[in-house]
Amino acid sequence: MKNDLVVMDNNLIRASYKLTANEMRLILVALSQMPKDPDEPIDPKQAYYISKDDFVRLGVKPNNVAREIREACSDLLNRVVVLDTPIGDLGVHWVHNILHFKTEVFERLKKEYPNAKNDEEFINNLRLHNLLDSLPVIAKSDENIIARIVFHENMIPYISQLKQQFTKLNLTDVMGFGSFYSYRIYLMMMQFKETEFCKIHLDDLRNALDLNDKYPLAADLKRWVIDTAVDEINEKSPYSVKYELIKTGRKFTHLELKFKSKKGRKPIVKDSKRDPKTPDLFIPMTDAQRYLFAAKLSEMPEMSKYSQGTESYQQFAIRIADMFLDTEKFKELLPLLRKAGFQ
Numbered sequence: 001m002k003n004d005l006v007v008m009d010n011n012l013i014r015a016s017y018k019l020t021a022n023e024m025r026l027i028l029v030a031l032s033q034m035p036k037d038p039d040e041p042i043d044p045k046q047a048y049y050i051s052k053d054d055f056v057r058l059g060v061k062p063n064n065v066a067r068e069i070r071e072a073c074s075d076l077l078n079r080v081v082v083l084d085t086p087i088g089d090l091g092v093h094w095v096h097n098i099l100h101f102k103t104e105v106f107e108r109l110k111k112e113y114p115n116a117k118n119d120e121e122f123i124n125n126l127r128l129h130n131l132l133d134s135l136p137v138i139a140k141s142d143e144n145i146i147a148r149i150v151f152h153e154n155m156i157p158y159i160s161q162l163k164q165q166f167t168k169l170n171l172t173d174v175m176g177f178g179s180f181y182s183y184r185i186y187l188m189m190m191q192f193k194e195t196e197f198c199k200i201h202l203d204d205l206r207n208a209l210d211l212n213d214k215y216p217l218a219a220d221l222k223r224w225v226i227d228t229a230v231d232e233i234n235e236k237s238p239y240s241v242k243y244e245l246i247k248t249g250r251k252f253t254h255l256e257l258k259f260k261s262k263k264g265r266k267p268i269v270k271d272s273k274r275d276p277k278t279p280d281l282f283i284p285m286t287d288a289q290r291y292l293f294a295a296k297l298s299e300m301p302e303m304s305k306y307s308q309g310t311e312s313y314q315q316f317a318i319r320i321a322d323m324f325l326d327t328e329k330f331k332e333l334l335p336l337l338r339k340a341g342f343q
Helices: 010-014 021-032 052-057 062-076 103-112 119-128 180-190 202-208 218-236 287-298 301-306 313-323 327-339
Strands: 005-009 048-051 080-085 088-093 095-100 146-151 166-170 197-201 239-248 251-261
Touching: 005 010, 005 021, 010 080, 010 166, 010 180, 021 048, 021 052, 021 062, 021 146, 021 180, 048 052, 052 062, 052 287, 052 313, 062 095, 062 146, 166 180, 180 197, 180 218, 180 251, 197 202, 202 218, 202 251, 218 239, 218 251, 287 313, 287 327, 301 313, 313 327
Parallel strands: none
Antiparallel strands: 005 166, 048 146, 080 088, 095 146, 197 251, 239 251
């Protein structure tokens, strides 16, 4: 997930669709791999690959990742986006096809490329030799190690070669999101990143989230959708958000979101006598942060003294994530965390 930038047409941001959190992760990881140059031609049949590591870095626990990818693949082929066009509502499928690999297929191929350092390098080897696209489609699998997505050709104009009216999203901004509502409302916010203010009609919000007749009362919409999303965005994204429900007459009609980057906040000094260069003994990390930075540290040469030698990079990363929970180990690894970009 080195290329973590996602670009989407604003019509797709405002479109009506429903996905699970896992399906949203699958789509976003695939979108992050698409060329970002608006003048670069796109092959509509191009396949994009999602690994277990991608899901772990987005906050899925390693011991659950195979099941989570399987669930994401199971219904995505049937998911439809409804876009508002000048001549009517256009229904478009997200993907043309989706393949999920069986464990035995993946392991057999891995033996043919034993020198691959990680899943990403392994995938690149297979792609270079055209092995992934030549494999038969596997409709069902008990243990999905990896997934392959080909976007539907009708979706391509909304996700590639975009020159105007588009929104950018960094995958690192949404690590750990567990609610589909959080993803959607965050994307809507990012349309107005420059003004840090977003106003949405509640009917448009319900339509975008494909709620139909669900949560007809504003109080229920607030409790089960808006509060869920705003709380998670505040906790896990780089933005802090405040919202207000606006009335027109006696009825709540609009949602107003005001947000700002957390980077602009001044640090809270708990002890003015403490040397500011001395880090706190322990800085809490979310699960998403632990797994993200554990994956980064696992590939650092400085971490070789902690390696057990026979474990894979992924196994090493899982063990490093557990090390972060130990106060002394965290303090010991903090310089490397800083080097990896941890703030």
